[in-house]
Amino acid sequence: MSQSARLPRATxxxxxxxxxxxxxxxxxxxxxxxxxxxxxxxxxSEGAIHFRDGKVxxxxxxxxPGPPPAPTRLAAVPxxxxxxxxxxxxxxxxxxxxxxxxxxxxxxxxxxVLDLVVSQSVCGRFKxxxxxxxxxxxxVPVDVLLAELARREHLLRQMSEAVTADxxxxxxxxxxxxxxQVSALQWALIIRAARGITPRDLAFExxxxxxxxxxxxxxxxxxxxxxxADDSGQAREPMALSFIRAVSDEKGDNxxxxxxxxxxxxxxxx
Amino acid sequence: xxxxxxxxxxxxxxxxxxxxLAGLIDASTGMVLASAQNQEDISLTKAAAGxxxxxxxxxxxxxxxxxxxxxxxxxVTFDKHFHLIRMVRPANLQxxxxxxxxxxxxxxxxxxxxxxxxxxxxxxx
Numbered sequence: 001m002s003q004s005a006r007l008p009r010a011t012x013x014x015x016x017x018x019x020x021x022x023x024x025x026x027x028x029x030x031x032x033x034x035x036x037x038x039x040x041x042x043x044x045s046e047g048a049i050h051f052r053d054g055k056v057x058x059x060x061x062x063x064x065p066g067p068p069p070a071p072t073r074l075a076a077v078p079x080x081x082x083x084x085x086x087x088x089x090x091x092x093x094x095x096x097x098x099x100x101x102x103x104x105x106x107x108x109x110x111x112x113v114l115d116l117v118v119s120q121s122v123c124g125r126f127k128x129x130x131x132x133x134x135x136x137x138x139x140v141p142v143d144v145l146l147a148e149l150a151r152r153e154h155l156l157r158q159m160s161e162a163v164t165a166d167x168x169x170x171x172x173x174x175x176x177x178x179x180x181q182v183s184a185l186q187w188a189l190i191i192r193a194a195r196g197i198t199p200r201d202l203a204f205e206x207x208x209x210x211x212x213x214x215x216x217x218x219x220x221x222x223x224x225x226x227x228x229a230d231d232s233g234q235a236r237e238p239m240a241l242s243f244i245r246a247v248s249d250e251k252g253d254n255x256x257x258x259x260x261x262x263x264x265x266x267x268x269x270x
Numbered sequence: 271x272x273x274x275x276x277x278x279x280x281x282x283x284x285x286x287x288x289x290x291l292a293g294l295i296d297a298s299t300g301m302v303l304a305s306a307q308n309q310e311d312i313s314l315t316k317a318a319a320g321x322x323x324x325x326x327x328x329x330x331x332x333x334x335x336x337x338x339x340x341x342x343x344x345x346v347t348f349d350k351h352f353h354l355i356r357m358v359r360p361a362n363l364q365x366x367x368x369x370x371x372x373x374x375x376x377x378x379x380x381x382x383x384x385x386x387x388x389x390x391x392x393x394x395x
Contacts, residue, residue: 104364106301106303107296107299107301110301148301151300152299155300177334177336179336180333180334180336181332181333181335181336181337181338182333183329183365184359184363185298185363185364185365186333188363206363208298208363208364209298209299211299212296212298212299213298215298215299216298219326219329219330222330223330223333223334240323240326240327240330241326242323243300243318243319243320243322243323243326244316244319244320244323246300246319247315247316247319248316
């Protein structure tokens with residue numbers, strides 16, 4: 001039996017122009033060299049990617065929120081927001097489970113790298129160090145990371161005709177349905193979108209990933225609870241976001257690279 | 271999450287009769303956060319993506335129905351497998367999906383559901 005943290009892989013796609021290729025190629029080279037240190041990036045989005053023994057141990061981008069602080073229970077956040085004919089009611093929130101902290105660190109790391117890749121940031125000189133104090137202890141193998149980036153780029157393309165991370169969205173003043181029920185996260189997004197806000201700004205306000213927030217905003221547009229603020233009829237009606245379509249390009253191989261695969265290739269345990 | 275953390279986290283689920291695969295999936299992004307697998311002929315990636323899509327569609331149904339209830343779990347029966355999907359709602363506005371795939375010939379669906387429910391409750395500890 002194998003047990004490991006796994007990130008899905010779609011067929012690696014590298015459709016971005018040369019700078020993105022430069023970054024992903026650089027990541028592959030640093031992984032192959034088993035590097036430990038920090039790769040600074042500049043350009044439209046500045047940040048850094050931290051390596052430990054050839055794995056990505058953490059990443060930061062100025063355009064994405066960083067890792068969350070120590071886990072806290074948000075007792076004041078309502079479990080549901082519920083709108084009835086424009087009236088809003090919230091339920092009290094019971095005690096919620098807490099997942100291990102390192103599960104919460106993974107998403108900000110991948111979110112930051114995705115932003116750096118999409119922004120075509122330019123690699124600086126790699127600063128090799130003895131150790132890195134960023135990110136999860138064992139880090140994410142670069143091939144697993146690139147596979148996850150490819151999957152997310154596919155999903156971004158699905159969403160891009162309706163919304164991007166920098167599209168201003170606004171809460172719909174009138175609901176067509178007499179009743180609608182939303183999740184706690186969706187409610188938190190809706191109440192912040194009264195005057196127009198981008199998914200990226202929402203992500204910073206809620207200390208969540210930009211990618212995940214954009215996906216939730218996309219779903220709220222599909223539910224007609226949010227709409228694009230300056231929509232001149234150009235935006236398409238959102239379809240259901242399909243995760244299965246994002247991985248269906250993978251043919252002939254039903255397994256994905258995982259951390260345990262990476263560990264077995266290098267002959268060591270991760 | 272390190273493999274050892276995944277081992278510890280998902281160990282109770284792997285003890286369910288007929289266990290083949292389990293994954294914790296971020297419902298917003300579809301990313302697999304942690305997994306355990308003893309049957310390599312099932313694609314974790316596709317099973318996880320399918321589970322996330324199912325949860326997304328049923329989440330929209332929940333929104334439209336507005337019956338003041340939450341989606342708890344989904345059971346999908348194939349002729350050889352059970353796919354059990356349970357919603358875990360941690361404290362930080364995140365929604366996580368637990369997917370467990372069982373060998374239908376060896377699994378007891380009611381007992382498995384009970385074990386999964388208890389496991390999700392234990393995450394609150």
